[in-house]
Amino acid sequence: MELGNSGDPAALPELVELTRSPAANVRRLAASAIGKLAGLADAKGAVAALQPLLQDSHPQVRQYAVKALKAYGTAARCALSDLRDIAISPVEKEYNQRDAKLAVETIEEALRIEEKQAIHCCQRCGVKLEPDEYVRSHKAFQRPFCNYCFDEVFLERRNFETKVELQKNIRAKDGT
Numbered sequence: 505m506e507l508g509n510s511g512d513p514a515a516l517p518e519l520v521e522l523t524r525s526p527a528a529n530v531r532r533l534a535a536s537a538i539g540k541l542a543g544l545a546d547a548k549g550a551v552a553a554l555q556p557l558l559q560d561s562h563p564q565v566r567q568y569a570v571k572a573l574k575a576y577g578t579a580a581r582c583a584l585s586d587l588r589d590i591a592i593s594p595v596e597k598e599y600n601q602r603d604a605k606l607a608v609e610t611i612e613e614a615l616r617i618e619e620k621q622a623i624h625c626c627q628r629c630g631v632k633l634e635p636d637e638y639v640r641s642h643k644a645f646q647r648p649f650c651n652y653c654f655d656e657v658f659l660e661r662r663n664f665e666t667k668v669e670l671q672k673n674i675r676a677k678d679g680t
């Protein structure tokens with residue numbers, strides 16, 4: 505699915521429609537794509553579309569809904585009780601129990617930051633993080649970065665990976 509991978513928040517209404525598709529694979533991809541729009545698309549609409557998928561009959565649809573809701577941080581607070589249920593459900597798949605527990609932890613921590621009960625500082629520049637910055641950097645790097653440093657670190661990593669990739673190709677040609 506190209507939808508959502510474009511990172512275009514205008515795709516949200518169409519993705520919301522697709523969460524109601526009769527095809528489980530389409531619902532799964534729609535959940536995944538909505539997750540990737542976190543921070544870009546209307547969070548309320550996204551969370552409202554994702555939350556019913558936690559009750560989906562297909563475990564992989566539930567899995568992607570859990571991951572996507574985690575990416576929405578404080579906006580996903582209304583899904584917390586459903587996520588807690590999944591985390592402790594004895595009939596749920598183990599990967600969903602685990603991911604739901606992580607999602608609950610992340611969303612709760614984002615709420616603590618919002619309520620000023622918790623403080624996380626950027627590992628690179630030291631500024632206090634906003635809840636969405638915590639969620640975003642935690643998801644990508646498992647480390648706290650402000651949005652500015654997030655972009656810098658992201659670029660550094662990508663440049664590094666590109667360099668490694670190029671060197672690999674050169675080495676292969678030389679046969680060394």
Ligand SMILES: [Zn+2]
Pocket residue numbers: 626627628629630631649650651652653654
């Ligand atoms: Zn920073």
